[in-house]
Amino acid sequence: MTSIFRASTILLVLLALAVSHGSGQRASQTPPASPADATARIAAAATALVSALDEAGRGRVQFPFEGPQKTKWSNLPTGIFERQGLRMGDLTPAQRAAVMKLLQSALSPDGYRKVTEIIRADEVLRGGGSGRGKLNFGEDEYYLAFLGTPSAKTPWMLQFGGHHLAINLTLAGGRASMTPSLPATQPAKYTFEGREIRPLGKENDKAFELINALDEAQRGQAILKFSVSDLVLGPGQDGRVIQPEGIRASVLSAAQQTLLLEIVREWAGIMNESFAEPRMAEIRANLPQTYFAWSGPTTNGSVAYFRIQGPTLVIEYAPQKSVDHIHTIYRDPTNDYGAKFAAK
Amino acid sequence: MLIVAIAGSGASAHRRDEYLQAARLAIDPHRVEIALDLTPGIAVADEILSEIDLDGNRSISDREEQSYAHNLLRQLVVDVDGVPRGVALVDSVFPSVDLMLRGEGTIRLRVAASFPRLADGRHHLRYSNANRPDIGVYLANALVPTSDRVAVTAQRRDVDQRDLAVDYVLFTGSAARTVGDVALGIAGLGIWIALLRWCLVTARKTSQRC
Numbered sequence: 393m394t395s396i397f398r399a400s401t402i403l404l405v406l407l408a409l410a411v412s413h414g415s416g417q418r419a420s421q422t423p424p425a426s427p428a429d430a431t432a433r434i435a436a437a438a439t440a441l442v443s444a445l446d447e448a449g450r451g452r453v454q455f456p457f458e459g460p461q462k463t464k465w466s467n468l469p470t471g472i473f474e475r476q477g478l479r480m481g482d483l484t485p486a487q488r489a490a491v492m493k494l495l496q497s498a499l500s501p502d503g504y505r506k507v508t509e510i511i512r513a514d515e516v517l518r519g520g521g522s523g524r525g526k527l528n529f530g531e532d533e534y535y536l537a538f539l540g541t542p543s544a545k546t547p548w549m550l551q552f553g554g555h556h557l558a559i560n561l562t563l564a565g566g567r568a569s570m571t572p573s574l575p576a577t578q579p580a581k582y583t584f585e586g587r588e589i590r591p592l593g594k595e596n597d598k599a600f601e602l603i604n605a606l607d608e609a610q611r612g613q614a615i616l617k618f619s620v621s622d623l624v625l626g627p628g629q630d631g632r633v634i635q636p637e638g639i640r641a642s643v644l645s646a647a648q649q650t651l652l653l654e655i656v657r658e659w660a661g662i663m664n665e666s667f668a669e670p671r672m673a674e675i676r677a678n679l680p681q682t683y684f685a686w687s688g689p690t691t692n693g694s695v696a697y698f699r700i701q702g703p704t705l706v707i708e709y710a711p712q713k714s715v716d717h718i719h720t721i722y723r724d725p726t727n728d729y730g731a732k733f734a735a736k
Numbered sequence: 737m738l739i740v741a742i743a744g745s746g747a748s749a750h751r752r753d754e755y756l757q758a759a760r761l762a763i764d765p766h767r768v769e770i771a772l773d774l775t776p777g778i779a780v781a782d783e784i785l786s787e788i789d790l791d792g793n794r795s796i797s798d799r800e801e802q803s804y805a806h807n808l809l810r811q812l813v814v815d816v817d818g819v820p821r822g823v824a825l826v827d828s829v830f831p832s833v834d835l836m837l838r839g840e841g842t843i844r845l846r847v848a849a850s851f852p853r854l855a856d857g858r859h860h861l862r863y864s865n866a867n868r869p870d871i872g873v874y875l876a877n878a879l880v881p882t883s884d885r886v887a888v889t890a891q892r893r894d895v896d897q898r899d900l901a902v903d904y905v906l907f908t909g910s911a912a913r914t915v916g917d918v919a920l921g922i923a924g925l926g927i928w929i930a931l932l933r934w935c936l937v938t939a940r941k942t943s944q945r946c
Contacts (some may be wrong), residue, residue, distance in 0.1 A: 472840045527838075618893040621757060621873045627841075632760060633880040634756075635888045712751070 395422070429567035430497075430666035431544055434563060437497045438542035438550065441490040445478070449487070453478040457540030457548060462560075462729055466627050467719060469514075469555035471488035471527040477551065491536055498550055498561055503662030506575060509591035510557050512515050512584060513577045517555075528705060529555055547730065556719075558627070561663060562730025568608025568667035571723045574627065575662065578717040592718050593711060595658045596736045600692040602651040606639070610648075611690070613639035620687040620697040623710045623721050633725045636701040638685025652684055659707050659722040751777035752839065753867050755784060758875040761861075763904055765885050768814060768861060769826065769848040780840025782872050783837055794833055801830050805845055811867035814849040817860055821849035855904055859887075861902040869898065876900035 425433065442450055455461040455476070466473040480488060501612050511531050518530035525654040533554045540548030546720040547564040556576035562569045590596075606614055616637060618721070622636055641649055656675055659666045681703050688696030693714055706723040726732060756775040761768055776784040787805040788796055805828045815820045826848050831841025865874060874897040878888050879906075890903040 429743075468840055472835065472838055494944055518777070618895050618897050620875065621898075622751075622758070622875060624758070624760075624877055629760075632771075632878040635880055635890065635891060 393414060411507070420683045424665040424669065427568065427670065428544070429667045430664050431563045431565060432497045433663070434550070435542040435544045435548075437490075437494040441487070441494050442538075442542070444487050444490050449478060449483075452476075453536060453538055454541075455539045456536055459539070461537060461539055461551070462549065462629055465551065465553050465560060465572075465574070466560040467556055467558065467576050469529055470533045473706060475535040475553065476554065477535035477537030479532065480534045480554075481535070489515050493548070494536075494550075495552065498664055499559075500661055500663065500665050500668060503664075506591055506662060507552075507557065507559065509589050510577050511554070512589065513579055513582060513591055514555050516579055516582045529548055550731070559662070560729060564730055564733045567730070567733045568663060569724060569727045569732070570628065570660075570663040570667070570671075571728050573659070573662065574720065575659070575721045575722070576719040578712075580716045580718050592658075592709075592720065595655065595720065596715075596718075597692065598651065598655045598658065599686075599698050599709065600690065601689045601694070602648065602655060603686050603696075605648055605651055605699070606644075610639055610643070611686075613643075614684055614686050615690075616687045617683055618687065620699075621708065621713070623719055624699075625723060626719065626721050627706060630728060631725075633706075634701075636683040636685075638683040638699065638701075640680070641684065641702075642684040644682040644684075649679060652682070652700065653679070656707065657707065659720070662722075675702060675705055678704055748817045751872065751873065751930070753777055753779040754873040755780055755871045756873050756875070757865055759863065759865060759880055759900070761863060761879050761900070761902065762862065762879045763881050763886050763888065763902065764883050765906055765908075766853065767848055768816075768821075768863075769846065770812075770814075770823075770845060770863065772808075772812075772845040772865075774808075774843040774845070775841070775885050776836065776839065776871075778837070781837050781839050781841070783871075784868075785833065788830070789833070796830055801828055804843075808845065808867055809847060811865060812847065813862070813864040813866070813912060814848075815862045816851050816854070820853075823847050823849045826885060856906055856908050859904055859906055861904065863900045863902070865898050868895075872898070873895075874898050878902045878904075 393694065395491065395520065424430070437685060442690065460671060476493070480491065480663060483491065485606065492545040499507060511534060514533070515530045523694060534552065534557065535554060537551040538548060539551060540546070541547050547562065547567050548565070550559070550561045552559045558572070560570065560573055575592065581588060581590050583589065603611065603614065625632060643653055644652065653672070653676060657672060660671045660675060679702070683701050685699045685701070686696060687698070688694055690696070693715060695706070695711045697710050704724045704726050706725060707720070709718065709720045711718050754777050756777070758773045760771045762771075767905040777854050786792070788800055790800055791801065805825050809823050809825060814823050824847065825845065828842040831843065835841035863876060865876070876893060876897045878891055878900070881888060885907045885908070886904055888904045889900055892901045893899060
């Protein structure tokens with residue numbers, strides 16, 4: 393009798409666990425808002441921020457949609473590169489909170505995590521005394537700008553960046569483009585509130601997983617026989633398309649293709665899921681014409697460069713002589729700054 | 737030539753003791769244009785500046801810019817199908833001395849080599865940069881050609897990317913037109929045969945002449 397009771401108790405517990413796990417999954421699988429709704433929410437958050445600013449602040453944040461501000465972004469710190477826009481360090485706590493709320497609505501949870509961890513890494517740099525001379529580091533040195541009036545329907549752009557970060561998000565009704573963008577970090581690993589933080593750790597680990605999942609012949613195609621010590625299509629290289637190199641994704645196995653797409657998602661998934669999913673679908677459709685190239689050792693923890701390039705995609709990951717200082721770039725040569733739909 | 741106060745937007749590096757020299761090659765049927773971005777790191781910037789600022793007045797004149805650019809051009813080799821091609825300066829932009837000394841100023845040179853009409857088919861371009869190999873770090877990439885008459889088929893480099901060899905195929909306009917004309921002719925013939933067949937079938941059914 394006791395054993396029957398025990399067995400039924402275990403069964404009930406397992407059933408309860410299964411139910412709770414299932415409902416948890418369902419909760420996490422809540423479909424994202426439609427792209428048009430997402431744009432409306434981002435525009436509303438932007439408008440709320442604008443209304444929280446004084447006249448001077450409103451003047452600083454707003455730029456024409458077409459103009460030099462669009463391409464004026466960099467990975468460099470203040471003191472070398474002078475950004476225009478709303479400086480975080482000049483805002484009140486309430487205004488700052490409104491900026492972060494806007495970023496939360498514009499980015500996916502993982503994208504928001506990445507952005508805040510990159511900013512925090514710069515704060516670590518500042519704390520380490522790197523801000524000597526005219527160079528300024530830290531979370532105060534990030535800037536927000538709107539190009540065009542935030543709107544649910546007409547094209548506008550949200551630009552947020554500072555040292556090691558450039559987010560260029562163009563919204564046009566239900567469509568969005570987050571290219572070109574530059575997520576980078578130094579340090580690449582630090583401790584915050586007792587936790588180890590690696591802002592671009594997943595990018596690194598997934599890429600090493602893929603290169604090690606290739607067989608010898610595939611690695612022979614993927615690995616470039618020369619060193620690549622920096623981004624080829626970094627800031628200032630708008631409109632340029634280099635010849636693709638490396639291994640073509642069409643010759644990868646289904647499992648390897650999945651790994652490749654998971655790497656891509658680390659960049660394409662920075663923006664709000666409502667836009668990230670159509671973007672991933674586009675990249676998936678172009679997978680047969682997409683290339684993966686690698687330069688450097690294949691043991692995780694080594695300094696290694698990689699590039700993923702397809703018809704609508706360029707991703708580069710370039711350690712700066714050290715695994716603790718990473719630059720990356722994310723582009724869509726057909727739709728940087730939302731050129732494809734912003735013109736319509 | 738232009739001295740810009742903020743030329744850092746194109747630089748992505750914080751290299752201290754290296755001289756980053758990034759070349760992007762645009763191949764056209766009669767010309768190759770090379771965009772060369774040169775970024776001396778903070779530890780070597782003073783040394784590079786002394787090569788540019790010949791009078792040592794901590795200011796770069798137009799003449800000094802021209803002189804440095806032309807000296808650098810002599811370090812470049814471009815040949816097509818084994819024939820050396822002269823490289824000419826198209827344009828140059830120098831950063832401010834201050835920016836350069838902070839290790840984030842990028843010198844931008846646009847150079848080009850022109851060559852006479854080449855035959856259709858395979859060609860081979862070689863680019864080599866011998867400038868300051870003691871501190872140089874190099875990138876060299878062919879761009880996707882903007883002309884549909886040029887297709888890059890392969891790139892090979894030495895381990896440092898100082899040397900880049902590009903294999904490419906050249907289609908002349910007439911060849912492209914010929915292919916287009918043949919395709920159009922075949923399509924037209926197909927349509928004419930279909931129409932004729934339809935006419936004959938209809939005529940047979942109605943006992944009329946086609």
